[in-house]
Amino acid sequence: MPTSALPADFLRAIAEGFPPDFLTREPAELSEYGRDWTRVYTPAPSAVALPRSTDEVARLLALCHQHQVAVVPSGGRTGLAGGAVAARGEVVLSLQRMARMEPVDLLGNTVRVQAGAVTEAVHHHCAEHGLTWPVDFASKGSSTVGGNIATNAGGVKVIRYGLTRQWVLGLQVVTAEGQVLELNGALEKNNTGTDLRQLFIGSEGTLGVITEATLKLTQLPGRQDVFLFAVPDVAAVLRLFRDARQQTSFLISAYEFFTDRCLARLQRHRKLRSPFEAPSGCYVLLEAEAKDSAAVEAWLGSLFERGLVTDGTQAQGASQAAELWALREGISESLSATGLPHKNDISLPVAGLEAFCGELESLFTARYPGWEICLFGHIGDGNLHVNVMKPDDMEKAAFLARTKEADPTMFELVKKHGGSISAEHGIGLLKKDYLGYSRSPAELELLRALKRTLDPRGILNPGKVIDS
């Protein structure tokens, strides 16, 4: 276990070998850089390092390795699992000064950026060439490329483009010992043994620090149509999904769902009007790029005849599209504004979703009467955001204590249906105790062995994901 007080030799070496503003120990900075969006851990780093180059990162890590100083790699700190929290005297290694973006390579459709480049800045940088890096979610204005890669970020466009992993050609990584690895350059194809990039993608900064990446780009998508459908239940959400996916007249860009309980709280909070007259059990937001508009029209007409939807509306223009999206994207905020939600981000095989949702409802009705379950998420990827609301007549402390018991109940069900306890948010600190519901003892042992191999002194983000 690395020490949490910084050794005098280490501090002397930093003072001698780096610029004066390399390290800060300013209390306000420690507090700011020590936390992420979880807001449940008290930030307590010893210092914040702000390198300007890969060389500085490498020299810092070599020193940390030598003096066994714990390091928390830090991007935009928009994570929801505590992966970038520094609560135990670590040194935060912030990549924010390393945000350079090189010119877009228009023949290769790639761009090389430093890890601290903000996701949305990359989008703007590429959009002027008609290109995009299709990693897209709510926190893109603050999140960084390095953090996106270290957490293999998801989002609403995964159904069309896949996860961040698919959009990384090259990685520059600094190891725990301060060695710089240049992995895969700008190559699409490179079958020269085990792909070492993959070790670092999604490892939450526990195996190495990502300093640069060559991103794979794609053409900006064409005009998107946005639809909202009313259907009775989860089974109907999935029937419609299967039908939509078989269509050749359009390409699905997003397939999101939410239940009537989510909509009701959104309406209370945002004072929005439902586009439908009658309430319905579930709602589906479909975003699609049409290839054959006449065929899309015909398909839409057929949905009612075939009983696949009970109601539906298509956005006319960008502002109506934004209104429909607001119904989906306003849910998280509305749940927090109208009560106290306890959140989980899980995934199931698509074929197991219906049974899981049914069993979850029955189980909670029996064991936790009065707990309202609000379900929404990227259901086309099998990804459910499960929000359990505190009953109005229950004390907050009592509720939080009981969620500690309810989580394993739900994770047991997730495990039974072959699901994951973390679809896209990661493990960090928040889900570490539950990792065994998604990983077997043999897998956990292998994860620990990899950690020992790549970070023998355990200085990289110690205590995150697994205890080594």
Next chain:
Amino acid sequence: MPTSALPADFLRAIAEGFPPDFLTREPAELSEYGRDWTRVYTPAPSAVALPRSTDEVARLLALCHQHQVAVVPSGGRTGLAGGAVAARGEVVLSLQRMARMEPVDLLGNTVRVQAGAVTEAVHHHCAEHGLTWPVDFASKGSSTVGGNIATNAGGVKVIRYGLTRQWVLGLQVVTAEGQVLELNGALEKNNTGTDLRQLFIGSEGTLGVITEATLKLTQLPGRQDVFLFAVPDVAAVLRLFRDARQQTSFLISAYEFFTDRCLARLQRHRKLRSPFEAPSGCYVLLEAEAKDSAAVEAWLGSLFERGLVTDGTQAQGASQAAELWALREGISESLSATGLPHKNDISLPVAGLEAFCGELESLFTARYPGWEICLFGHIGDGNLHVNVMKPDDMEKAAFLARTKEADPTMFELVKKHGGSISAEHGIGLLKKDYLGYSRSPAELELLRALKRTLDPRGILNPGKVIDS
């Protein structure tokens, strides 16, 4: 280093614990199962094991680990790098009896298969539901899913669908010690720490034995149009590529190229007629799925006006499409039929292709006069198949000896331009000595460390990819 003669205790344990036909030592079988498509190594395994279940694989590997017996995992043995060759007394572990395919999951668009399932059989199994596993190449009639995954197979459709890695949801892997890992189930999203699947994909059987996989499927593509274009040189091939990729009226399914030298040898061997009157420096085969036929027509017309092509033809119907494809797919055979080719399968960043091809030509003209370089390949992915032809007046032995010197010359150039010495064929035995041109000393050390972590006694495909 594992011993090559099989220990008596090991053979006794096999005889007692497995069916009588589990192990064969029949000379004809040893010869057959000991080789792959490279045909340059003399097969010499000690035995061939033919398990029927994952349990048998696990028990076999536990025994091999215990007795330190070397194992060569074996699929369809269509590899071109010697990865499945058993030339040093190893036990071949053939997965051919494990070829079960479960019913297609039509809600999840997935299928679970055993590793020995033949690639093309999977295609047929899925096609009846309008779905496909888009891993597709010439050897699909013999290659197996396990081999495809272990080598992260490529092919002509990579430009549209990506490599095999993208189409594997779940993996069942048996470790060197005989432990069964079930990785990722059937999940699209599962951010629970380092993705262990990725360790085994593309590792050529050196880290574990793949026994089952849950494959991700996609809709069968729509009608494809096939075009052949004549252009003066590689620069023009790339100009046309950039232009084609910017079009929104079609989706590129294949973008292949070959030079006039390839076409000339194909015409000599196959007695085919070129579709064009005048010869040209390079030819491009474009396969595309139209979204807007009128716009595709307009684009085609503009190619001549804008000087992007000097000639072009579009296949009318399936038989003409097959004729155009034959021009590309007949090259490899035609080179072998009209001379002695020395082959390399390399990749470059797309932006570095033009400079690389020019420098390669100059270098070989100067150093190896009379050696004809025939270039073709998946140029849209930066993948070149470089075939150097023996001059007619040179002895075969002298030529082969000089290629040993010419290869490093070319690999030096590949390295200079940030390329890979193996785009899709892998490293196996054939490219092992050259791995340092694509991997740094730090990477090689990490590859060795992973090997020691996962296979501490070095029994899995020893001597392939790297020496541990």
